Amino acid sequence: MPEITLQPISVMTDGGGHEGQLVLAAGHLVAVLSRVTAEETLGEREQIEGWFLEAGFGPCGPLMSVTPPVFTDLDQALAWVRTRLEAGFDPS
Amino acid sequence: MTRMTTPLILKLEQRDQLSDDEKRALDNAISRVRVVEADEDIVREGDRPNESSLLLDGFAARYKLVSNGRRQISALHVAGDFLDLHSFLLKTMDYGVLALTTCRIATVPHATLEKITDEFPHLTRMLWLNTLIDGAIHREWLTAMGRLSATAHMAHLICELYLRLKVVGRAEGDSVQLPITQAELGDTLGLSTVHVNRVLQELRKEGLIRFQGDALTILDWERLKKVGEFTPTYLSLQNEDR
Numbered sequence: 001m002p003e004i005t006l007q008p009i010s011v012m013t014d015g016g017g018h019e020g021q022l023v024l025a026a027g028h029l030v031a032v033l034s035r036v037t038a039e040e041t042l043g044e045r046e047q048i049e050g051w052f053l054e055a056g057f058g059p060c061g062p063l064m065s066v067t068p069p070v071f072t073d074l075d076q077a078l079a080w081v082r083t084r085l086e087a088g089f090d091p092s
Numbered sequence: 093m094t095r096m097t098t099p100l101i102l103k104l105e106q107r108d109q110l111s112d113d114e115k116r117a118l119d120n121a122i123s124r125v126r127v128v129e130a131d132e133d134i135v136r137e138g139d140r141p142n143e144s145s146l147l148l149d150g151f152a153a154r155y156k157l158v159s160n161g162r163r164q165i166s167a168l169h170v171a172g173d174f175l176d177l178h179s180f181l182l183k184t185m186d187y188g189v190l191a192l193t194t195c196r197i198a199t200v201p202h203a204t205l206e207k208i209t210d211e212f213p214h215l216t217r218m219l220w221l222n223t224l225i226d227g228a229i230h231r232e233w234l235t236a237m238g239r240l241s242a243t244a245h246m247a248h249l250i251c252e253l254y255l256r257l258k259v260v261g262r263a264e265g266d267s268v269q270l271p272i273t274q275a276e277l278g279d280t281l282g283l284s285t286v287h288v289n290r291v292l293q294e295l296r297k298e299g300l301i302r303f304q305g306d307a308l309t310i311l312d313w314e315r316l317k318k319v320g321e322f323t324p325t326y327l328s329l330q331n332e333d334r
Contacts, residue, residue, distance in 0.1 A: 013290065015297075040286050040289045042274055052284070067284045070284075
């Protein structure tokens with residue numbers, strides 16, 4: 001499993017900069033996460049604040065996976081990234 | 093006289109006049125009326141119904157589930173829509189229909205539909221038209237889903253729902269009741285709830301729409317249409333001989 005690292009970054013959503021994270025696997029960008037409030041997840045089965053997958057690449061991208069629900073914390077987001085990286089050719 | 097089939101008659105008469113005999117035939121076609129609560133299935137995928145369901149009140153969704161548990165809503169139904177007129181000829185339901193709100197449903201036995209097709213050629217064409225419009229809406233949705241931005245797609249859907257509700261007398265000026273949740277809108281547009289939230293904010297911020305509870309008000313119809321690249325040709329709203 002490649003080393004997964006995070007880099008804080010500001011992401012422009014809703015017309016302004018929001019707290020975000022670049023997710024890299026062995027130095028390659030695989031996901032961009034942004035912090036969303038509970039208000040922004042209104043209508044989810046559970047309305048939660050957390051991390052939203054703004055963009056994914058490779059196994060985490062739209063060619064291979066569907067947008068996952070909002071993650072409650074970064075650990076949960078990284079667990080999803082690991083699962084996608086391990087999945088190989090297994091479009092979900 | 094208020095008749096039970098009023099929303100269907102309004103929907104059909106937007107497109108062509110119906111005779112009194114044809115309206116009576118529709119009234120007489122209803123065998124019973126039932127109420128289905130929100131989130132309950134009205135018809136299930138795989139069913140082989142021997143009757144079709146006409147929505148009198150409420151909102152319903154045609155949907156399919158995929159293996160990852162996600163749901164795609166492929167049609168939204170309003171009062172006056174036949175939810176599964178198709179099942180008269182297709183027999184096996186290839187999709188399910190779910191009540192999004194409490195729904196009042198009139199049941200029309202397939203045997204009665206067969207009798208209508210034997211005795212009322214013009215009314216038969218109008219019911220055919222009804223399913224053709226369903227098909228036209230699917231084509232329009234497919235195009236919007238594939239090639240419009242999420243914001244434009246939402247604007248397009250709002251324009252369409254507003255006009256469809258207006259035709260069946262469910263609009264008050266520029267406002268309609270739209271008790272559809274953001275999760276349901278997401279399943280309709282193929283968007284996450286975060287994205288649904290953002291595009292609605294965007295349309296609000298631009299002064300195009302306003303939501304107050306379930307009441308949706310269109311503040312700038314011309315701009316909303318422009319944003320959604322909405323042209324209502326596919327809804328066949330002209331009244332002409334058919």
